[in-house]
Amino acid sequence: MSEHRSTPPSAASTTASDGGPQALLELLGLASYTELATFGLLASRSVDAPDLATRQTLAEAADQALGRQLRLLELASGHGVGAVDLMTPFDGSLTDFDARTQPGSWWEGLLKGAVGHGVAADLCTTLARGLPDGDAAAVLAVVEDATRADTTLRLLTDAAARDDVLASRLALWGRRVVGEALTLVQALLTRHPRLADLARSAAPGDAPAAAGDVPSWLLAALTAEHTRRMDRIGLAA
Numbered sequence: 675m676s677e678h679r680s681t682p683p684s685a686a687s688t689t690a691s692d693g694g695p696q697a698l699l700e701l702l703g704l705a706s707y708t709e710l711a712t713f714g715l716l717a718s719r720s721v722d723a724p725d726l727a728t729r730q731t732l733a734e735a736a737d738q739a740l741g742r743q744l745r746l747l748e749l750a751s752g753h754g755v756g757a758v759d760l761m762t763p764f765d766g767s768l769t770d771f772d773a774r775t776q777p778g779s780w781w782e783g784l785l786k787g788a789v790g791h792g793v794a795a796d797l798c799t800t801l802a803r804g805l806p807d808g809d810a811a812a813v814l815a816v817v818e819d820a821t822r823a824d825t826t827l828r829l830l831t832d833a834a835a836r837d838d839v840l841a842s843r844l845a846l847w848g849r850r851v852v853g854e855a856l857t858l859v860q861a862l863l864t865r866h867p868r869l870a871d872l873a874r875s876a877a878p879g880d881a882p883a884a885a886g887d888v889p890s891w892l893l894a895a896l897t898a899e900h901t902r903r904m905d906r907i908g909l910a911a
Contacts, residue, residue, distance in 0.1 A: 695753060697868045698809045699760065701801050702750045704862070704869065705817055706757070707764040708794040709743035712736075715787040716826070722780060728829060735825040739791075745816045763866070771858045775851050781833060781840060782847050788826045788907075789848055789900065793855040795820035796899045797862075800892060804875030827907055834908045845909040852900050859896065860888045 713736050720732035750760045771790070777783035795817055802813040834841035863870040873892050904910065 697872050698805055699755055700866055700868045702746050703760045703764055705798040706743050706746040707761045709739050711768055712791045713739040719784050731825055742816050742820055749812055771854055774854050785830055785844050785848055786851050789851040790855055792903050793896055796896050797859055800876050801869060801872040804872035830907045848904055848909055856893055863888045
């Protein structure tokens with residue numbers, strides 16, 4: 675995420691400068707880009723899955739991720755912004771994350787996807803709550819579906835229950851991946867001030883005043899949700 679690419683002004687930024695829904699479009703771009711990445715990861719894991727049933731399960735999960743992305747792109751198209759222009763500001767944002775989290779096994783690759791997508795979905799859900807009510811409802815209708823998508827978690831849960839050694843290795847791996855994912859979140863909000871503004875707007879009433887672009891309460895909330903997710907899998911976070 676810390677890798678930065680210079681990109682030409684996109685339709686999304688043009689719309690923003692013309693007084694359009696700037697923060698909404700940035701959030702839609704982020705959410706669409708992460709769903710596209712999730713689709714690619716699940717599809718690749720499906721190709722070399724250990725059995726036919728798992729291959730089919732992951733193929734269906736990949737299709738669901740692409741379906742969510744298309745719903746997000748449809749929201750953006752209502753503002754005259756196409757898919758490529760919408761996502762271009764985030765192109766390459768996962769490069770450092772991927773380089774730092776090269777899985778050592780098929781199961782580690784699957785957990786990387788579950789952790790990375792889980793943090794991304796939780797982030798987008800939180801940021802969506804900083805939008806005006808109508809926009810928030812439209813985005814949450816899609817991104818909250820992502821937080822409920824538990825197909826990959828079920829596969830990991832079953833595998834961890836069958837193999838204590840694998841469970842121990844995945845627990846360690848999950849801690850590494852979430853650390854990198856939270857670093858990615860910080861880089862994202864620093865690089866995209868409108869997303870940081872959404873985080874501040876979404877702050878709960880008892881949250882401490884934000885200092886800088888990444889509110890401490892947001893990182894704490896993402897960490898807590900990750901811990902709950904790992905607990906559901908049966909892995910110690």
